Amino acid sequence: MKTIAEINEKIQNKSAVVWTIQELKTRVKDIGITQIAKEVDVICTGTFEPMESSGALINLGHTDPPIKIRQCWLEGIPAYAGFGAVDVYLGASAMADYPGTGEADSDVRQVTTIPERGGGHVIEDLIAGKSIPLRLLGQVTDCYPRASFETTITKDTINQFYLYNPRNLYQNFIVGVNGGERPLYTYLGLLQPRLGNAVYSNPGAISPLFNDPDLKLIGIGTRIFLGGGIGYIVWEGTQHFPLQKRLPNRTPIGPAATLALMGDAKQMSPRWVRGCYFKNYGASIMLGVGVPLPVLNEEVIRYCAVKDEEIVAPVVDFSIPRRVRPTFGLVSYAQLKSGNITIEGKKVRTAPLASIYFSQQVAQELKTWIERGEFTLTEPVATLDMNRSFLPLDQWGSQISLE
Template structure:
């Protein structure tokens, strides 16, 4: 029906028709997919959730005399320094080893702060204490460095996230007798609660199940700024089993994302901590779906009642856990599901309220001519299998 360039022309002319995913789904129910597809150019999706496989690349700039950093801490959080002399990678889930001088934090308080908090503070313009040890060489004679940095006093500062936007995920429950602290948060014993992390029908990749329009080079909303799909994400598994509507029944496709952190908004990038599990990063991500044809529109019309996720029992400490079957996202969002005849309350790990705000803000950017779409320069792989390490060896003690 239309091309990306035609849509961008309509954006520049102020004539584009754009709706959030929820609004488009309501329209499709009212007038049918065919008419809805004719009336709308772009659908905006969004999520705001913890994305621990995220991190930031920083270039500090050279000192005088120069230093080749080999070990480094940012506000007590170790950053990886195994490449350029003053290039660092700070992982969102890296745990702090020490606190700022004079803060007097207890060890447990320190460990509740991590890479995600430092990234969020840098984006917010806050000063960060840097301590580094260098490898002394003829061209890098400096042995150590202690200073304070901000996002304005360093060169590059951008997010590069190896795995974001799971196309679908699991529902966590606990069939055991003790409280479990997990990456989904606390799971109460004896099926006391169920936690799901994906926003369902709002989820970017569930609205494009075969990644027909989302690919390498796709422009997105990332942390309140502009970002791009850089590559397939780690654990990308497009071969996951699917329903007749082509949506996966569990964890499937993922994407790697990149974006300039200096342009991001601290309102959409927040450090967080999961008790007895570790730190992470809450991140707002929105993806526009150009309705190039009716098939894409049909996928965007999918409802929460037509999307399912597997219920997994975390009390079994194995990679492959038993399931209690599949539940729909409409059931999950109702606040209660039934497992083996027992009613179990549910809660989302993603903020559905803020996910709606992401989709709404992206819609406003497009409608105002502030955000144009990009066609993918290459598709994401459709044939990746999912490998485990079960057959490669036994446990070893590295302590």
């Protein structure tokens, strides 16, 4: 048995033994769970995948005379401005839905937008230190008399700039296929008709929450690697569903737990925060997230030893336009990573949305930080709710037709 305080003392002395999750899974068969639990102090997990339920909170500072922002565009991308005077929230999936700013003001320069560019790209560019055009419209009041303002900003000319991500790190997800007759453009990318391909988004057994299936090692206040900087778990994520059915090894058979994450974007790197776009679907963001798991006992290693052959995901047919779609059963991540799965006797090629290589690199970078004594572990201040069900919107009443 170890404690986080004991592990942190070793980290500060630069004597902690730190492995990536890939190293553990490779070596556990030869060394054994008991010996690894004695020797190793921290296991570093990581992922690099699209996480569209993300965004940035930005405090722009006050103008003179002051403005009470009620509409905001960063490089033509709308940000939410319904709180405070100069605070805005830029969603990663926000996109310009009109040419320019959509305003006819002849005295304000129009911003030419790029159709395949969204909030995630603007966040990436701000993190990279680039200048971003800003346009504001204000609600005129006695204390906020300015009606509009236009300038350019960088991360150095604004006050707070931090990511607040309501839903990241899905503990498992789905595999998307298309049993219909036309191509479908989805949040998993292009799904070819007649089961032409299968796309999965989770990196499998190296993914953080597969290795702590009951969320015993993390909680509110856990320090993590977020986008190349230090972040924290701040709450359960939206659509958090830990009551998902689980295998005997406690891993879920579909989408389950999620986490809400926060971190200072001024510390982050565009290597680990990248805007992306899914054709005919919309903008998103690719995030690198790493979670350190303290080796407190043998049970930690037992769960971290789970293999791709031992975890599964449901194959979902997107050609049926319903909230609950039919499935073609469950497949293991080992099958998915082989490049092909078999559906109703047909061989279907597979591809991941997550970058397996960059997921491993996130874990490796976090390991380096810990070995250098630059990153210590934190005790959670509260556990995450493991008794949360998932409620659909339409269960509370009839849908109203607008026809």
